[in-house]
Amino acid sequence: MMKNLIQNELIKWFRRPSFYVMSAILVLLSAVGVIFTIMMGSMLDDARSESGANGQELSWEESLEQENEYLEMTIEESEEGDRSNLERQLAINEHRLENDMEPTTGNSVWTYMDENFGLTSLVTLFVVIIAAGMIASEFTWGTIKLLMIRPISRSKILLAKYISVLVFIVIFYTILFVSTFVTGAIAFGFDSTPYLLYAGGEVQEVHPFLYLILKMALSSLGVIMFATIAFMISSVFRNNSLAIGISLFLLFTGTQITTLVAMKFEWAKYSPFANIHFESLLEGMQIVPGVSFGFSTVMFLIYFVLLHVVSFWTFVKRDIAA
Structure with missing residues (x-):
């Protein structure tokens, strides 16, 4: 019934x-989202090419190390309740560096x-x-x-x-x-x-x-x-x-x-x-x-x-x- x-x-x-x-x-x-994703990807590629031409391009390891320094400094200055997302990103970055896992840039x-x-x-x-x-x-x-x-x-x-x-x-x-x-x-x-x-303090x-x-x-x-x-x-x-x-x-x-x-x-x-x-x-x-x-x-x-x-x-x- x-x-x-x-x-x-x-x-x-x-x-x-x-x-x-x-x-x-x-x-x-x-389906329409594909068009916007391709356009955004093209814009990012152009930005990377321009950055490399100006001699400002860093390796992915150097970029993550710089980001980690900023995250550690921000975590120290942040209140207890605002740290969770920062700590998560820091742990993920450290995992990438330790395991030689380059962040994917392509779609x-x-x-x-x-x-x-x-x-x-x-x-x-x-x-x-x-x-x-x-x-x-x-x-x-x-x-x-x-x-x-x-x-x-x-x-x-x-x-x-x-x-x-x-x-x-x-x-x-x-x-x-x-x-x-x-x-x-x-x-x-x-x-x-x-x-x-990132779950339970581990990546x-x-x-x-x-x-x-x-x-x-x-x-x-x-x-x-x-x-x-x-x-x-x-x-x-x-x-x-x-x-x-x-x-x-x-x-x-x-x-x-x-x-x-x-x-x-x-x-x-x-x-x-x-x-x-x-x-x-x-x-x-x-x-x-x-x-x-x-x-x-x-x-x-x-x-x-x-x-x-x-x-x-x-x-x-x-x-x-x-």
Whole structure:
């Protein structure tokens, strides 16, 4: 029964042109990105050539040694909470020097996919629109009564809708991953140079494919949280336009407002928007001071449970006509 409910929810969206427009946008931007990457690469090559002609070109070892001197000096002058990203870069540079690993300057399918990682924000946007309208649209269009007359509990209906949202996250991420991989492989080819991952105070060499999978998996947690917030708003307000409007407002301003508040108040680290950027923590960057991977995991789970409690309680207990 649950399988049929999920299938019905997916079919509803597969019949809408908006789903194919969203998918086409992801594929198109993945391909267009190749042009900008080639242009940027050409500009960097020209800059290096000009630097070499002026006799200013340094070897990669000398460049890293100079950078390390600057990093060590900056770390000494920085406050405790601002050192993590600097220490990460210093450790990676030292690992390269110790193991004679020259930083890659050319493009490959892996660097292209990493550079286009910002397109995951579009995935978040599309999923939020779908999640915000998943319940509210049923009330707006009056189709909710057709669901209620079925011999199925309200909680199962709501669960099927939420699982459908998760399925769309997987679909959009798959489209993005495959399209960037194909276009990047055709334009730049492959390179097996390992990616240096700084975790637990140590630098580890990871295959770029595994690193990108890990990064996408962590970023999907932020998408899931925004989708859950939009889903809850949809359940509470029951108005399609209002649910989408509030959800998009939180999507575009939530992190920015939290970052501004964190400049004056330490309690900003408890905001849900401060604890969804797991891929940034992987890179050693904190959206808000005092946030760690473990802390964000705990806060993420707390908000995840609370949002679902509100969603299910509202949908199950309230009168449909209300």
